[in-house]
Structure formats: C-alpha cells, structure tokens
Amino acid sequence: MYGLxxxxxxxxxxxxxxxxxxxxxxxxWLLFSLIGLWxxxxxxxMVPIPQSVATIYLGITGxxxxxxxSSSRERLAETVQPIVRLIVEPRYRLALAGxxxxxxxxxxxxxxxxxxxxxxxxxxxREIHPPPPTELxxxxxxxxxxxxxxxxxxxxxxxxxxxxxxxxxxxxVYYENCFWCHGDGMGGDGMFAHGLNPVPSNFNDVGTLPIxxxxxxxxxxxxxxxxxxxxxxxxxxAMPAWEKFLTTEEMWDVNLFIYDFNGYQPRALGQH
Numbered sequence: 071m072y073g074l075x076x077x078x079x080x081x082x083x084x085x086x087x088x089x090x091x092x093x094x095x096x097x098x099w100l101l102f103s104l105i106g107l108w109x110x111x112x113x114x115x116m117v118p119i120p121q122s123v124a125t126i127y128l129g130i131t132g133x134x135x136x137x138x139x140s141s142s143r144e145r146l147a148e149t150v151q152p153i154v155r156l157i158v159e160p161r162y163r164l165a166l167a168g169x170x171x172x173x174x175x176x177x178x179x180x181x182x183x184x185x186x187x188x189x190x191x192x193x194x195x196r197e198i199h200p201p202p203p204t205e206l207x208x209x210x211x212x213x214x215x216x217x218x219x220x221x222x223x224x225x226x227x228x229x230x231x232x233x234x235x236x237x238x239x240x241x242x243v244y245y246e247n248c249f250w251c252h253g254d255g256m257g258g259d260g261m262f263a264h265g266l267n268p269v270p271s272n273f274n275d276v277g278t279l280p281i282x283x284x285x286x287x288x289x290x291x292x293x294x295x296x297x298x299x300x301x302x303x304x305x306x307x308a309m310p311a312w313e314k315f316l317t318t319e320e321m322w323d324v325n326l327f328i329y330d331f332n333g334y335q336p337r338a339l340g341q342h
Contacts, residue, residue, distance in 0.1 A: 078113045082106050096148040100135050107131055185264055199282065200299050206285070208292045209318050218285035220322050220336065240327025243320045251308065256331060266308050273332050284325055284336035291321050 089102060111124035139149040156162045156169075206213045225233035244252075251270040253260040258272035273279055279287070289297070295307035312321060329336055 073116050075114050075116055078109060082110060082114075095152070096139060096145055097152050100139055100149065103135055104128070104132065199286075202286055202289050203299075206289050206292070208288070208313050208321070211318065213285060213288075215283075215285050215289065218283075218288070220284040220288070220326055222322055222326055223284065223336070236323045237327050237330055239320065240323035240325070240330075243316065243324040244327055244331075247312070247315070248324065256328065262308075268307065270309075273328055279329055279332055279334040279336070281337055283338075284329070287325050287328070287336070288321060291316075291325060 085102065085106070089098060094102075107128060108124075111119060111127065138145070140146050156166055202215050204215055206215055206218070222233065222236045225236065249256075249260055251260040251262050251266065252258055252273065253263065253270075256273035258270040260270060263269050271278055290309070292311065292313040294309040294311040296311050298307060316324075
C-alpha cells in the first residue's frame with residue numbers, strides 16, 4: 071500500500087463492498103468503475119502520476135466496460151433500461167433536469183480549471199538552451215553545428231528580392247504550423263500555450279534568438295522535443311520534429327523569418 075493515499079483508496083473499497091452487498095445493477099457498477107478509477111488516478115497516489123497515463127488507462131477501461139455491458143442482451147438491457155426510464159418517466163424529470171445542468175457545468179469547470187492551472191517548475195534544474203550535438207543530420211544532409219549558417223541569410227545583402235521570397239515562404243510556414251503555440255507576435259503566448267509545460271519559447275526575448283546561432287535554431291526546429299538531450303528534461307515539450315513534415319528549405323525559411331520578424335540577427339561564429 072506504499073505510495074497510495076488511503077484516505078481516497080479505502081472509501082472506494084468500502085463503496086465497492088457496499089455495491090456487492092446491495093447487488094447493484096450493471097449500470098451502477100459501470101458508473102462506479104469509471105468514477106472510482108478517475109478518483110483513484112487523480113487523488114489515489116501520494117505522488118501524482120502523469121495525466122497522460124491516467125487518460126490512457128481510463129480510455130482502455132471505458133472501452134472494456136462498453137464491451138462488457140454489450141456482451142449479452144440481458145446485460146445490455148440492464149444497462150440501458152435505467153437510462154430510458156430516467157428520460158421518459160415523468161417522476162424523474164427533476165433528476166433529469168439536474169443532470170442536464172450538471173454535465174455541461176462540469177465540462178465548463180474542467181475547461182476553466184485547465185486554462186487557469188498554474189505552471190509548476192520541475193523538481194530539479196533544466197537547461198533552457200541545452201548544448202547541441204557537434205554534428206546534425208537533417209534529410210540526409212550533415213551539418214557542422216559550429217560552422218553551419220542559414221544558407222539564405224546572405225540574400226539580405228546579395229539579392230533582396232530572393233531574400234523577400236524566402237521570408238514570405240517562412241511567414242507562410244510559421245503561420246500554418248508554429249503560431250498556434252508561439253503566438254501571432256512570437257511571444258510564446260499562442261492559443262495552445264496555456265496547456266503546455268514548459269511554455270513555448272518567447273522569440274521576442276533578448277535571451278533567446280540573439281544568443282543563438284541559426285544552426286542551433288535549425289536543430290531545435292528539425293528535431294523538436296524528441297531530439298532534446300538529457301539536460302533539456304524533465305519537462306515535456308510539445309515541439310514536434312518538424313523534419314518529418316517540412317522540407318529543409320521550409321525549415322531554413324521559417325528560421326529566417328523568425329529572426330527577421332523580431333529584428334534580430336543570429337549570433338555569429340565566435341561571437342559572445
């Protein structure tokens with residue numbers, strides 16, 4: 071029982087025993103199973119488990135309960151009949167009205183709680199800009215991380231028209247794929263940012279783009295969270311490995327656009 075919150079677990083066991091003693095019907099057992107497992111995963115451990123784990127187990131359990139309830143005509147009827155009576159019989163109208171009010175209210179509260187949940191730092195340190203590998207391979211192209219640079223940056227001086235075309239392509243890539251998390255103004259405040267921990271990078275911050283070489287940003291775009299070294303954990307980043315979805319040119323173009331939009335230049339080799 072080590073690690074379990076007995077204040078939660080023991081009442082759940084007691085309720086299960088009471089349902090056995092009262093020979094509860096199938097619907098009651100199904101509801102108790104779902105609610106009881108939710109309470110167990112949410113509050114039953116002294117050290118909270120990841121929400122993703124609880125969601126997976128609850129999803130599997132829900133499917134298993136549906137299969138069980140529909141495994142025979144008798145069991146299906148025992149599950150459905152109380153619901154039908156609740157809907158059609160006049161004596162249950164007050165209970166039905168309460169249920170119709172309570173369910174949307176619970177859903178709204180759950181959304182509100184998720185939106186206002188404070189972000190908590192991990193239990194030990196995490197490197198904000200972990201050291202990159204010495205060599206990077208993206209789409210079968212090998213790059214020396216110390217010397218690689220954005221291949222289109224020189225167009226800013228050599229061919230302004232070509233530079234503008236790459237910027238426009240980078241703008242398209244950003245607003246099709248990146249702004250959902252990093253935001254319209256690249257402040258790390260996109261519409262999905264509230265649900266992420268750590269929050270997306272704020273490209274407006276002088277402690278982000280100006281101190282990074284463009285090869286570093288290319289590495290983070292291409293490899294995403296799956297490519298983070300140990301120093302970049304334990305927080306879970308939602309950054310996908312964009313090399314699976316974007317071409318090399320698109321990744322360099324959005325790299326170019328991010329710097330240009332914020333008025334920064336990538337840190338040059340040897341610059342401190």
